[in-house]
Amino acid sequence: MPLHWLILITLLTLLLLSMIYKRSALKRVRYARTFDKRAVFAGETVQMVETIANDKLLPLPWIRLESMMQSGLHFDRQENLDIHRGDRLQNHKSLFSLLPYRQIVRRHRVRCAKRGVYRLDSATMTAGDPFGLAEAVQTVKLSLELVVYPEPVLLDAIPFSNRGWMGELTVRRWTMEDPFLTSGVRDYVPGDSLRSIHWQATARAGTLQVRQNDYTSERKLTLLVNFETTERMWNQVTKPELVEYLLGCAAAVADYIVSQGMEVGFCCNGRLPSDPHRTVSIPEGGGLAHLTHLLDTMARLEMRIASNFHTLLEREIERDAEQVDYLVLTATMSEETELRLERLRARGHHVETVKLS
Secondary structure, eight states, X not given: OOHHHHHHHHHHHHHHHHHHHHHHTTTTEEEEEEESOSEEETTOEEEEEEEEEEOSSSOEEXXXXXXXXXXXXXXXXXXXXXEEEOSSEEEEEEEEEEOTTEEEEEEEEEEEOSOEEEEEEEEEXXXXXXXXXXXXXXXXXEEEEEEEEOOOOOGGGSOOSSTTHHHHHHHHXXXXXXXXXXEEEEEOOTTOOGGGBOHHHHHHHSSOEEEEEEEEEOOEEXXXXXXXXXXXXXXXXXXXXXXXXXXXXXXXXXXXHHHTTOEEEEEESEEBTTBTTSOEEEEEEOSHHHHHHHHHHHHHOEEEESSOHHHXXXXXXXXXXXXXXXXXXESOOOHHHHHHHHHHHHTTOEEEEEEOO
16 A cells, blocks of 8 residues: 555544544543542541543543642542642642443542531543544533531640539539429439329339439520630631631530530621621530531631621620520630620629630
8 A cells, every 4th residue: 555545544544533532532421529428527537439430332541530629638649640739729630541331439538637618519521532632621510518627626625714614514504303304213202292103113113103304404505706816806817727726626615515415506706608797696506416507607617707706795695595604715805805794794694714825
């Protein structure tokens, strides 16, 4: 065969191959990315699972996957994974090759270094022919969210002014019997009401038995976190690492309070992206669902303030709740704040202050 015909056939073959790959390289290619947990605490690790599949006869000699995400997630080193990290964002590039009707599953170990909400809305796939003459590009829509709670601080490390305050709070919670909560039966003693007699248990035991009522928690705790790290600070938090530590203290105390069967609330003068002009206030509540809601809110807080702290305290005074214990976590204590804390105490509330600097 003459050389010029060989060159022409080769060029036509390459052209046809490039056209096929440009049109069909990314057809019937599936990509998915998931985390093995919805939420974790800062400092913990999660596993991110990538699945990419080629559901057609055409092989893919190369396919490149690119995505952007926040820099607070630290990935372990892995083959065929190139990461360029900036102060706020990081760019990920992965390279695959896929035979016909083949699927690849890749697992990444990720350390969650910072509190926040990490979203991945899309990824870009690029594939082409073996010679790099043509390529196809496609954006894959994703709906991936990882919530990272504040890193909890050990309770013993929190500098309470009264070292026994947490124990006293636990003791004070049991204030009265609840007639609707029964924990068992006991022997009758003089002074017990006849209406409390458990007749079936009496018949079995042969002696008078009365219902043993459980106790109900009447006192509640509200955590107040001040995002102001200096007096007359406005808008942007000047010492974010200090506020992060305060949130870690609040997360640890909230977890302990809920584990003791008590109710806890949370207020701060920080703000949420969804409502930047309003301070955050979560009423007291108990149980795992309430704790999850509280921690989830902490994770979403921005390092900006919605109002000064003494304005937040003024709202608590106006709320006039009954028998609330307050734990104030702050890095600064202004005269206006001190006056309002005294007004809370004057209304019968117990106020404990933790000041860090």
